[in-house]
Amino acid sequence: MCFEKDHPYKSIRRCIKHNNQEHIYYDVSRLDPQLFSQLPYCLRVLLESTVRHCNNISIENKHVQQILNWQTNAMPSSELPFLPGQVIMHDFSGLPAIIDLTAMRDAAASLGANPNLIQPRIPTTLLLDYYNIEADVARKIVRKTTDTNHATNLECGYELCPFHQEKTICADAIERNQQLEFERNIEKLQILKWSAIAFDRLSIVPPGISVCQQINLEYLSKLLITEKNKREQITFVFPDTIIGTDPHTTLSNGFGVLSYNMGTIEAETAMFGQPINIRLASVVIGCRLVGQPHFMSTSTDLISALMKYLRLIGLDNKYIEFFGSSLKYVTIADRSSIAHLCVGQGALLAYFPLDDLCLKHFSRTGRDPSFIDRLRDYLIAAKLFSDDVQHQNIVYTDVYEFDLCTVTPSCSGPKRAQDKVSLNSMKSDFQECLTAPPGFKGYNLPADQLDCSISISPDETLKHGSVTLAAITSSANGISHATSLLTTGLLAKNALDSGLRIPSFTQTYLSPGSGVVTTYLRESGTLKSLEKLGLHVTGYGCNECIQNEETNGLKPDIKQFVNENNLITIGMISGTRQTQQRHSLIKANYVTSPPLVLAYALAGNVLTDLEQETIGVDNKNLFLKDIWPSRQIVEEIEDEIIIKKLLNQIHENIQTGNPQWNSIRIPSIHLYPQYPWAEYSTYIKRPPFFDTIAKHNPLSKTICIDNARVLLYLGDDVSTDHISPAGSISRTCPTAKYLSQKGITPRDYNSYGSRRGNDAVMVRGTFNHHRLNNKLVTKRASPLVPSSSPSPATATLYLSTNTEMDIFDASEHYRTTKTPLIVLAGKNYGCGPTRDWVAKGPWMLGIRAILAESFEPQHRSNLIGMSILPLQFKDGDTCASLNLTGREIYSIEYNTDDNKNLANVKLDNGKTFSMIARIDTEIERLYMLHGGLLPYVLRQALN
Numbered sequence: 054m055c056f057e058k059d060h061p062y063k064s065i066r067r068c069i070k071h072n073n074q075e076h077i078y079y080d081v082s083r084l085d086p087q088l089f090s091q092l093p094y095c096l097r098v099l100l101e102s103t104v105r106h107c108n109n110i111s112i113e114n115k116h117v118q119q120i121l122n123w124q125t126n127a128m129p130s131s132e133l134p135f136l137p138g139q140v141i142m143h144d145f146s147g148l149p150a151i152i153d154l155t156a157m158r159d160a161a162a163s164l165g166a167n168p169n170l171i172q173p174r175i176p177t178t179l180l181l182d183y184y185n186i187e188a189d190v191a192r193k194i195v196r197k198t199t200d201t202n203h204a205t206n207l208e209c210g211y212e213l214c215p216f217h218q219e220k221t222i223c224a225d226a227i228e229r230n231q232q233l234e235f236e237r238n239i240e241k242l243q244i245l246k247w248s249a250i251a252f253d254r255l256s257i258v259p260p261g262i263s264v265c266q267q268i269n270l271e272y273l274s275k276l277l278i279t280e281k282n283k284r285e286q287i288t289f290v291f292p293d294t295i296i297g298t299d300p301h302t303t304l305s306n307g308f309g310v311l312s313y314n315m316g317t318i319e320a321e322t323a324m325f326g327q328p329i330n331i332r333l334a335s336v337v338i339g340c341r342l343v344g345q346p347h348f349m350s351t352s353t354d355l356i357s358a359l360m361k362y363l364r365l366i367g368l369d370n371k372y373i374e375f376f377g378s379s380l381k382y383v384t385i386a387d388r389s390s391i392a393h394l395c396v397g398q399g400a401l402l403a404y405f406p407l408d409d410l411c412l413k414h415f416s417r418t419g420r421d422p423s424f425i426d427r428l429r430d431y432l433i434a435a436k437l438f439s440d441d442v443q444h445q446n447i448v449y450t451d452v453y454e455f456d457l458c459t460v461t462p463s464c465s466g467p468k469r470a471q472d473k474v475s476l477n478s479m480k481s482d483f484q485e486c487l488t489a490p491p492g493f494k495g496y497n498l499p500a501d502q503l504d505c506s507i508s509i510s511p512d513e514t515l516k517h518g519s520v521t522l523a524a525i526t527s528s529a530n531g532i533s534h535a536t537s538l539l540t541t542g543l544l545a546k547n548a549l550d551s552g553l554r555i556p557s558f559t560q561t562y563l564s565p566g567s568g569v570v571t572t573y574l575r576e577s578g579t580l581k582s583l584e585k586l587g588l589h590v591t592g593y594g595c596n597e598c599i600q601n602e603e604t605n606g607l608k609p610d611i612k613q614f615v616n617e618n619n620l621i622t623i624g625m626i627s628g629t630r631q632t633q634q635r636h637s638l639i640k641a642n643y644v645t646s647p648p649l650v651l652a653y654a655l656a657g658n659v660l661t662d663l664e665q666e667t668i669g670v671d672n673k674n675l676f677l678k679d680i681w682p683s684r685q686i687v688e689e690i691e692d693e694i695i696i697k698k699l700l701n702q703i704h705e706n707i708q709t710g711n712p713q714w715n716s717i718r719i720p721s722i723h724l725y726p727q728y729p730w731a732e733y734s735t736y737i738k739r740p741p742f743f744d745t746i747a748k749h750n751p752l753s754k755t756i757c758i759d760n761a762r763v764l765l766y767l768g769d770d771v772s773t774d775h776i777s778p779a780g781s782i783s784r785t786c787p788t789a790k791y792l793s794q795k796g797i798t799p800r801d802y803n804s805y806g807s808r809r810g811n812d813a814v815m816v817r818g819t820f821n822h823h824r825l826n827n828k829l830v831t832k833r834a835s836p837l838v839p840s841s842s843p844s845p846a847t848a849t850l851y852l853s854t855n856t857e858m859d860i861f862d863a864s865e866h867y868r869t870t871k872t873p874l875i876v877l878a879g880k881n882y883g884c885g886p887t888r889d890w891v892a893k894g895p896w897m898l899g900i901r902a903i904l905a906e907s908f909e910p911q912h913r914s915n916l917i918g919m920s921i922l923p924l925q926f927k928d929g930d931t932c933a934s935l936n937l938t939g940r941e942i943y944s945i946e947y948n949t950d951d952n953k954n955l956a957n958v959k960l961d962n963g964k965t966f967s968m969i970a971r972i973d974t975e976i977e978r979l980y981m982l983h984g985g986l987l988p989y990v991l992r993q994a995l996n
Contacts, residue, residue, distance in 0.1 A: 061114065062104045069290070071427045076279065076290040079104050080141050082436050087795050088121045089436070091448040093337050093405035096120055097437055098136070098292055105291055106136045111328050111976035119333065126335035126452070130370050130401060131911055134328035134974070135295040138278050140177040140320050141270070146298035147179040148241060148810050150321040151248050151255075152740060155728045157991055158251075160743035161715075166995045168726045173254040174326025178273055180299075181260045231464030235260070235713045237803075240736045241810060242251050246633075247719040247728055258707055266301035268696065272703045274310045276407075276415065277428045290431055296323045303396045307389030308414070309407030310722065314396070315885020320914045325876045325990040328976070330914050334372040339449030342377035344458035349476065349663075351462065351646040352387050352539045358451070358460045358636055360394050366453055369399035374406070376444050377660045379457050384688050385414045386536055399571040406439035409430055417692035419700055420903050463478050466643035467623075468493045476649070480662045483518055483641070487621060495639065496621050507614045513556050515614055515622075516658070521607055522624035522639055523555070523654035525588065525647045526564035535573045537627075538565060540687050541647040542579025547680035548655055553669045555586050555658045557733050558611050563588040576695050588651070607638055615639075625650045652677055697987035735795050738811040741897070742987050748995060750983050756922060758901050758945040761873040763819060763851050764864060766828040766932070766939035768878035773912065776824045776895065777816025777888030778805035786847065787817040795809045809889065812897060816859045830857050852940055864898040874898065877932050877939055878905035883912025892919040896985075902945055904958075906931055910969060917977045920985035922947065924956055924968040935966060949978050 067080040081100050082089045092100065106112050112134045119126075119133060142150060180351040235242070235613075239811030250259040258269075266632045275293040282289070295312040295519035297304055304536075305312035309329045319329040340363070346355060363373070373395055375388070388405045405411075407428075416425050432438035462476040468484060472493060474482045482494075487503060489495030506516035515521075525541065548554075555561060563583060571590075574580040583589075607615060607622075612883050615622055615638050624642040627650045643659070653659060656668045656677075663677045720729050730739045736990075782788050782802040791813060792802055808814040829850040850856070851863040851869070867874055876895070882905040883891065892915040895903075913923045922945070926932075932939075947956035947970050956970045972978050983989035 060488075060503045061107050061109060065104070065436070069430060069821055071430055072423065074288075076288050076431070078290050078431065078435060080435065082965070084117070085121055090446040092121070092123075093339070093400055093404075093447055093449060094437065094443075095311060095372055095374055095404040095440060096123060096337065098294065099133070099333070099434065101291060101437075102135065102137075102294060103133070105289075106328065110979075111974075112136070113975070119716075120434060123333060123335065123337070124448070125332070130332040130334050132330040132914075132973070133333040134976070135294075135331045136326070136328045137175065137313075137323055138291070139275065139293065139294055139295055140173075140175055140324050141273060141297040141302060142177065142179045142317070142320050143297075143299040144179075144181050144528075145806050145809060146317045146320070146889060148245070149317055149893075150324060151179065151245060152737065152810050153321060153742065154252065154255075154324070154985060155244065156249060156739050156743060157729050157987065157994075159739065160331075161995060162727055163743075164746070164748040164995065165546050171991075172252055172994075173324045175324055176254045176256075177320075177324045178256050178258065179249075180258045180269060181245065208562065218536055237807075238736075240731065240734050242714070242717055243719055244728060244737055244810075246714070246717050247722070250316040250719070250722050251726070251728075256481040258703075261706075261711045261713075266299070266304060268699050268703065270295075270297075270305045270310075270312075271308065271418070271696075272700050274305055276309070276310065276420075277424070277431060291954045292431075292435075292437060296320055296329065300397075301393060301491060302401070303393045304389040306392035306402065306404045307387075308350070308385050308403060309411050311402075311404065313402070316891075316911070316915070317889030318892060318918055319887060319911070322918060322986055325986070327986065327990065330910065332370075332401050332910065334370060336370070336450045337345065337372040337374060338366065338368075339447070339452040340377075341452055342373045342375060342379040342383065342452045342457060343454055344379055345454040346382055346457040346548065346684075347476075348678060349433070349462045349464060349649070349652075351540060351648060352384070352390070353388060353537060353646055354462055355383070355457070355460045356390050356394065359391060359455055360398070361397060362453075362455055364398060367399075368395055368403075372402045372404070373400050374404045374449070376406070376439065376447075377454075378441070380405070380408065381410055384536065384684070384691075385411065386691075387808050387933055399582055407437065408439040410814075412691055417689065417697065419697045439705070462646065462649055464625075464643040464645040464649065467641035470644050474643075477662070477664055482659050483751055486641070487517060498619075498621070502619065505618050505620065507618060507620075509556075509558050509614075510518070512907075513558065513657075515558050515611070515620065517621045518641075518658045519556075519620070520559050520561050520625055520653050520657055520659065521611055521615065521622040521624050522562075522626070522642075523588075523650050524562040524624070524626045525565075525650050526562060526627060531860055535570045535695075536687060536691060537647050539573045539577055539579065539649050539691060540568050540682055542574050542577055542583055542678070543682035543687060543690070544651055544680060545588070546579055546582040547682065548651075549582050550616050551586055551669075551675055551680055553655050553675070553680075555654045558608065559587075559654050559657070560608050560611075561587045561589075561654065563590050565590065572699065573691070573695050576698055577690055579673075586651075586654075612638055623653070624908050625653045625659075647682075652681075730989075734811070735792060735797060735814070736808055736810055738813060740812045742892075742893075742985070743991065746984070746988050746991065748992065750992060754949050754982070756947045756949065756981060758873050758922070758943070761875045761901065761943045761945065762867060763829065763877055763939040763941070763943070764860065764867070764874040764898065764900060765825075765849055765876045766877040767876065767882075768826055768828070769906075770881050771825070771878055772886055773793055773883060773887035773888040773891045774885055775822045776883070777819060777891040778809075779816050779888075780804060780806075782808075782814075782818070785823075786821055787859050788814055788821075789818055815890045816897040818859050819890065819898055823847070827860075834899070861898070863919050868899055872899075874899045874903060875902045875943055875945075876900055877937060878903060879931070880906045881909060882907065883909040883915070885909070887911055887915070892916050892921060895919070896921055903966065904932075913971050914977070917972065920981055920983075922956070922957075922981065923971040925971050926968055927966075930966065935964070964969040 056366060064085045065080050066077050069076050069078060079101060081104050101130050103116050103120060109753060158171045161171050161799055162168045206836050245257055247519060248255055277293055278293050280289050293310050295302060295310055296315050299319055300314050302312050302314045313331055322329050369634060392403040412425055412429060463473050465473050485497045486494050487496055491497045509515050621640050624639040626642060626644050627647040652663055658846055667675055668677055669675055733882055737973050783800050805818050830848050847859060848857050848862045849863050851858055896919040900921060902924055903916060904924045906926050916923045942961035944959045945956055953969045955967045957967055959965045980986050
């Protein structure tokens with residue numbers, strides 16, 4: 054760590070003063086000023102972290118040079134050890150890590166050590182929430198209906214919108230569902246609450262506290278971390294970086310906090326203070342933003358246009374960094390969405406450096422002014438603050454320019470969502486549609502019907518193009534969507550102040566989308582303005598609000614006019630579904646942004662050019678641009694009033710908890726420094742990873758696996774989904790047998806996800822995937838296979854008796870004879886997303902080596918963490934070319950000091966060949982010698 058007296062980069066430590074306080078930081082620009090000045094900001098942050106954690110064991114000088122000389126990497130990406138500033142885990146993914154940490158205390162005590170020595174080395178936060186809540190109780194809606202005999206009846210149906218404005222049965226459905234979920238998970242919650250008190254650097258955010266992913270991350274992000282060395286009485290300062298198990302972790306890259314989404318094993322590794330391998334790209338794209346967006350373009354327009362542009366460039370295995378004078382027009386929320394979506398498109402990292410807009414945002418949302426000043430001083434001193442001067446020397450592999458002027462508002466329709474029409478073409482496009490031949494863009498109206506109109510009132514006329522439905526609805530739960538709704542609310546307020554109103558023939562609906570959106574509208578005071586215009590909340594985040602033709606759509610008195618005169622009227626909708634035939638009488642439907650739905654409702658007709666013509670009956674000189682709220686005003690209100698309140702709300706909720714969480718009784722930490730595991734539990738169980746550990750490891754330099762048998766013979770592209778248990782628990786699998794023996798009925802089996810704290814459940818589900826192709830077993834063509842017989846996908850051949858049986862059952866038979874196991878595989882073994890049991894499960898099955906043609910890099914690292922030896926066939930060798938059948942007996946020997954990294958494999962038939970041992974770093978070698986990551990960490994803590 055940075056505190057070491059003999060730190061290899063101690064010479065570049067520098068001091069920075071703020072308010073008479075001195076802080077030490079590593080000035081990595083002094084390593085090579087010229088190379089550093091050319092580094093993109095994301096690599097500068099990586100370089101600082103690598104230098105600070107350099108110990109010449111797990112992180113070496115060659116890794117520092119690897120970043121400085123990133124452009125010389127021949128491969129698309131290379132592995133780089135990385136230790137984050139903090140770890141953030143979520144519910145399901147975090148539970149196994151906490152259980153391992155708790156079990157490590159038991160192991161420490163069994164070795165005669167103080168169990169309190171076992172602590173997370175990196176600050177770790179676990180977010181709990183009801184992400185997977187089951188709907189045991191549903192609200193019911195009670196309506197009065199009239200039958201054919203004109204008799205009035207009460208009709209009871211399930212309500213789709215949880216905050217619908219109609220009388221309901223079970224109004225407390227949400228609370229009751231949460232209580233049931235709480236009762237199901239009481240064992241899990243007990244160990245987590247105990248852990249939050251027992252471990253110093255572990256914090257738990259209780260269920261029901263969080264708001265949404267971006268707000269959660271912004272609250273948890275420290276931005277700048279200070280760490281004090283009490284021995285030397287000095288304080289180090291460095292930028293915050295995050296490893297998170299939730300895919301939304303990458304949102305943090307939008308506000309300058311370098312973040313990676315990883316699996317539980319990686320998060321657990323980092324929590325124990327050990328570096329994980331990230332992929333350092335050899336291609337770093339620079340995306341320069343220029344121009345100013347259209348005043349009516351929304352966050353959705355900007356993000357959609359930019360992502361379309363980036364897809365054309367191609368982001369696979371690349372880093373991308375954004376810069377340019379027009380970054381000031383991209384809000385923090387939009388930056389976060391873009392950073393997250395880029396990773397979804399294949400980028401390894403998408404990064405927005407910390408700049409002046411970020412600091413203003415943090416200041417407006419409640420960060421202490423003194424902290425903002427200290428953050429700015431550090432960023433400038435460390436050359437991590439983004440400005441035009443710094444960007445003059447930065448070298449990217451390629452620079453692409455995106456002009457925000459090209460981001461223009463649009464509508465999709467009138468019959469298909471894929472038919473986009475720019476705002477300045479809406480009038481002419483709809484006029485052409487009226488007379489065009491029947492089709493997706495045509496209504497084939499005769500010329501004599503084009504001027505048809507009906508007077509509704511002295512100042513209202515219903516005609517072709519009239520907006521008869523304006524529905525602002527979405528199930529989106531994101532800040533960008535909330536910003537769009539805030540813009541809509543401010544537009545409504547300005548419209549009212551200017552005397553505008555929505556025509557009486559327009560039916561209006563407002564379904565905010567989420568609790569965050571409701572908070573935006575309520576706290577900004579714009580919800581009342583929307584209601585005054587007729588946009589009342591009719592639902593809460595459910596598109597079904599406008600799907601029912603009988604209760605939604607046209608107003609009753611308008612239906613007749615439209616039907617009798619064959620009017621082509623308009624439905625303006627802010628949603629995500631297809632638009633055609635949403636309502637039988639509304640023949641033209643457009644999907645657009647919420648503000649434009651309101652704008653067209655105010656205009657009353659799509660034949661009004663919103664850019665060139667005035668809107669409103671009594672406002673001949675009023676243009677839409679005169680009342681449209683500026684992006685700057687929206688952002689300031691969002692930061693100062695809303696996000697600040699949401700962040701304070703999280704803080705207050707964490708301090709007070711909730712009644713359910715507060716009511717959980719846990720064992721006293723003073724009486725029980727080790728967790729008292731419940732023997733009866735089928736949800737939480739102490740794992741066996743430390744059962745045979747010794748305090749000191751003899752450190753034999755040779756790894757021998759003698760007389761091993763093949764448990765599975767697999768092909769190419771075996772993914773982590775094939776390996777790690779997931780989904781529901783089948784009634785005929787070994788897991789079901791285990792639960793039945795424990796007295797659990799099938800209806801209470803639940804899922805592997807809910808029981809991932811029990812290793813006995815998870816090991817029985819490992820490799821239990823219906824599409825796994827094991828070449829040791831024959832495929833059954835007959836569908837009349839007895840249900841009690843294992844399917845070929847979940848079965849293997851127990852070679853000692855040549856009997857097909859479940860994979861777990863076979864492994865148990867091998868265990869009784871102390872026979873080690875191996876797996877034969879093809880290319881790209883372990884591909885796919887990281888999973889928490891993808892290495893633990895195979896280890897518990899007794900697998901000690903994987904022989905494959907190639908490995909997915911992250912999975913290879915996971916295997917080593919569980920002391921499973923990854924052996925790669927030499928070029929040209931395959932299972933087929935070596936004539937391996939999987940029925941042989943294998944003996945493997947690997948000397949960890951062998952510079953060639955070759956392992957010798959000998960078969961019982963006399964054949965021998967060598968394979969490449971994919972132990973690529975010194976720390977990986979130590980993991981293997983110690984029997985895996987967990988034993989290594991334990992011994993480090995005790996010795």
